[in-house]
Amino acid sequence: MITPELKHIKLIVSNDDKRQVIRKLHSLGTVHITETSTDELDDDTSLQEARTVSDLLLSFKYLDRALEPRSPQSIDDLPPLQRTIDEAQTFLDAHLDDVKALHEDKQDLKGRLDDYDEQLSILDDLPEAVKDIENPILFIGEHEERNGVETVQSSQQTYQLITATGTRKARLTKELQDNLRRVDLSFVNTTITEAREELNDEKQRMAKTITEHETKLNDLTAKLSPKRDYLHTVLKAHYDELTLPNKFQANDDITVIEGYCEPNTVNDLTDNIPEATLYEATPDEAPTKLKQDGVNKSFRTVTSMYDTPRYGAFDPTGYISLFYPLFFGFMLADIGYGMLVLLTALLIETQTQTTTKQYTHILTVSGLSTILFGIAFGSFFGELIPATPLWVQPFEESYYLLKASLILGLIHMNIGWTTNLYQHITQRQPLFKTITNTLPLPIIEAGAILLYYQAYTTGITLLILATALLVKRDGIIGVLGTSDYLGTWFSYARLLALSLATTGIALAVNVIASMMYSIPIIGGITYTAFLIFGHTFNYAVNVLSSTINAARLHYVEFFDLFFQGGGTQFTPFKLP
Numbered sequence: 001m002i003t004p005e006l007k008h009i010k011l012i013v014s015n016d017d018k019r020q021v022i023r024k025l026h027s028l029g030t031v032h033i034t035e036t037s038t039d040e041l042d043d044d045t046s047l048q049e050a051r052t053v054s055d056l057l058l059s060f061k062y063l064d065r066a067l068e069p070r071s072p073q074s075i076d077d078l079p080p081l082q083r084t085i086d087e088a089q090t091f092l093d094a095h096l097d098d099v100k101a102l103h104e105d106k107q108d109l110k111g112r113l114d115d116y117d118e119q120l121s122i123l124d125d126l127p128e129a130v131k132d133i134e135n136p137i138l139f140i141g142e143h144e145e146r147n148g149v150e151t152v153q154s155s156q157q158t159y160q161l162i163t164a165t166g167t168r169k170a171r172l173t174k175e176l177q178d179n180l181r182r183v184d185l186s187f188v189n190t191t192i193t194e195a196r197e198e199l200n201d202e203k204q205r206m207a208k209t210i211t212e213h214e215t216k217l218n219d220l221t222a223k224l225s226p227k228r229d230y231l232h233t234v235l236k237a238h239y240d241e242l243t244l245p246n247k248f249q250a251n252d253d254i255t256v257i258e259g260y261c262e263p264n265t266v267n268d269l270t271d272n273i274p275e276a277t278l279y280e281a282t283p284d285e286a287p288t289k290l291k292q293d294g295v296n297k298s299f300r301t302v303t304s305m306y307d308t309p310r311y312g313a314f315d316p317t318g319y320i321s322l323f324y325p326l327f328f329g330f331m332l333a334d335i336g337y338g339m340l341v342l343l344t345a346l347l348i349e350t351q352t353q354t355t356t357k358q359y360t361h362i363l364t365v366s367g368l369s370t371i372l373f374g375i376a377f378g379s380f381f382g383e384l385i386p387a388t389p390l391w392v393q394p395f396e397e398s399y400y401l402l403k404a405s406l407i408l409g410l411i412h413m414n415i416g417w418t419t420n421l422y423q424h425i426t427q428r429q430p431l432f433k434t435i436t437n438t439l440p441l442p443i444i445e446a447g448a449i450l451l452y453y454q455a456y457t458t459g460i461t462l463l464i465l466a467t468a469l470l471v472k473r474d475g476i477i478g479v480l481g482t483s484d485y486l487g488t489w490f491s492y493a494r495l496l497a498l499s500l501a502t503t504g505i506a507l508a509v510n511v512i513a514s515m516m517y518s519i520p521i522i523g524g525i526t527y528t529a530f531l532i533f534g535h536t537f538n539y540a541v542n543v544l545s546s547t548i549n550a551a552r553l554h555y556v557e558f559f560d561l562f563f564q565g566g567g568t569q570f571t572p573f574k575l576p
Helices: 015-028 044-066 081-124 166-177 192-247 263-272 294-306 317-332 335-349 360-377 398-426 431-438 440-452 456-474 476-480 482-491 494-516 523-561
Strands: 007-014 138-140 149-153 158-162 254-261 277-281
Touching (some): 007 015, 007 263, 015 192, 015 263, 044 081, 044 192, 081 192, 294 360, 317 335, 317 398, 317 494, 335 360, 335 523, 398 431, 398 482, 431 440, 482 523
Antiparallel strands (some): 007 277, 138 158
């Protein structure tokens, strides 16, 4: 559908009423405010308050790193700024130092553990011959035989050991140092064996301390999070209000607040903000209002990863919600794997992070599609569990799958061409531009179909017409470019290829596992273990492949036919 209409508005307010109007805009939460000025805050009071709040926010962000990440909070109204600042400062004074001490000590210990691991890796490779020598001096590499120098060998390296004493020891050390790389054993004060024991003991002690710190930090998270999350949210809302005037045009007397809102909210602004004079202006580079309800809310993620549709352009999310799970299920196409996808969705749903929950619906629909295609192809972990195909057996009737893949591709591409035509019409593009930009390829397709069914005269006429339109639009390059769209169409054959790959690997896993079953004594164990490993591997690889390629068929093949990106998402200025 075409993205919804927005109203471009300007609010004229006196500088005395500016803060009050900002607060009301924040509470209403209906206006996407645009930047019309890049001037710094000229109100010394506001600037100082913004700096104070910014400093407090930095401290709260440190708490987010040291403790568990904060959970999003919703607030109905902002408390007074000064009260919030005082409350936040009191909270930080009471808890920040304790959290910082635990967190920094934990990070320091982790760094030292890494150092100990590196030192132990040096010691582990040393030859047994040197491990009971106190403070050995070792060099890596080959060297001519000399009195006072012994060549020793480990499993991976050749070393030179200084065995001399006194002044000869010092002289030989300097000589080898000029030619070979010395092993850094500065941390060894006794023998290698004793040093390794000391390092391992110290590692255990520090690991125990780290665990204790983490337990204390987790306890602090549970204790502090409700208050921390609330104060962080309120401070951020105040900071948004304090810095918002940076976007306004202003002089000594008045301020102009400019932005966009939905048509049905204009009267609310007039009724609730009598301090401002409202004007409607001609939309210019308007943001894009995207629907966030129903199916669109979940599949919006797929669209957003590519781009935001331009204002007045077509939002393809509805198409994605239909074709993405269809393509995904076609490529994965196994009852067992579909059940695993549903299980993955359930596990994500149980997580507290709302950022991951948006994927639950995508996975659920895709999992159901996978099960349906698995039933159609008769695949249940390959043929591990017998299932009669309701449509085709992929390897025995792959021609029908290829045909289905290409038909799906044609349907997908024709929807793209139709959308492009609709978009040109709704945007009131000139008639000839609409015809040359949208119709040549569908006309070529129609002509090719007619030729296939031996309607030669009409088919050739359509091909000539399409060629003339392409030449008029792009010259001869336009005609040559039609081969790109043939390649686009053939790209949909990946639906067949990946479906066969999933089924083929599943069948191979089952065959190899059955061969392992005949191993004496441990046959049952190896059979089960390989089945679990093999199907887990196949599931992980092909879920990833299906996810990527379902998105690719939209981003590369489909969107190129009509998508107009470069938009800015409509984001009203509102309380969290």
